[in-house]
Amino acid sequence: MFSEGLCGYVRHMTANTRSAKQGILADKNKAKREEILKLLTKAYWMEMETVMSYTAGSINPDGVRAQEIIESLKGDIQEELGHAHQFASRIKELYGVVPGSKDFKAEQTYLQPPKEQTDIVSIIKGVIEAETGAIEHYNKVIEVTDQIDPVTQDMVIAILRDEEGHRRLFEGFLREYEIEGLA
Numbered sequence: 001m002f003s004e005g006l007c008g009y010v011r012h013m014t015a016n017t018r019s020a021k022q023g024i025l026a027d028k029n030k031a032k033r034e035e036i037l038k039l040l041t042k043a044y045w046m047e048m049e050t051v052m053s054y055t056a057g058s059i060n061p062d063g064v065r066a067q068e069i070i071e072s073l074k075g076d077i078q079e080e081l082g083h084a085h086q087f088a089s090r091i092k093e094l095y096g097v098v099p100g101s102k103d104f105k106a107e108q109t110y111l112q113p114p115k116e117q118t119d120i121v122s123i124i125k126g127v128i129e130a131e132t133g134a135i136e137h138y139n140k141v142i143e144v145t146d147q148i149d150p151v152t153q154d155m156v157i158a159i160l161r162d163e164e165g166h167r168r169l170f171e172g173f174l175r176e177y178e179i180e181g182l183a
């Protein structure tokens with residue numbers, strides 16, 4: 001009796017499994033979904049590399065003036081890791097697979113440790129470059145998802161705001177060095 005009931009339940013579940021007819025999960029939007037998945041995967045890697053670069057940047061610097069940058073980057077690391085998680089979750093929701101580490105290709109040449117660990121300006125400029133790259137990429141994602149994937153768009157708009165905040169903060173740091181003729 002129980003097993004018949006269970007089979008009936010399974011058949012029922014199967015019969016009710018169908019694709020969404022509308023929105024980004026719809027079969028007809030598969031190509032668009034693939035395009036968005038590519039962008040999300042790139043975003044995921046950008047965030048992961050930023051976590052690595054900011055970890056180094058929050059540990060390596062020497063000197064009294066380095067402390068502000070160190071503290072600031074420590075906070076950012078947690079935010080960037082949170083972004084990476086959000087991108088990964090969205091990849092899965094769109095029927096993608098979060099890639100393994102063997103697919104990773106480093107791109108942040110501008111955020112390698114400087115020769116002198118008191119060279120704070122090079123870190124500040126590297127952070128501004130990384131944030132600018134993220135801002136540009138996320139604006140593109142917002143454009144591509146417009147009218148077709150509001151959930152991804154909404155998520156990326158919130159992340160974009162964080163990146164604009166990070167960039168603005170480090171622009172302020174750089175200004176201080178510029179005024180003193182050190183940058």
Ligand SMILES: [Fe+2]
Binds near residue numbers: 080
């Ligand atoms: Fe981020």
Ligand SMILES: [Fe+2]
Binds near residue numbers: 134163
């Ligand atoms: Fe950021």
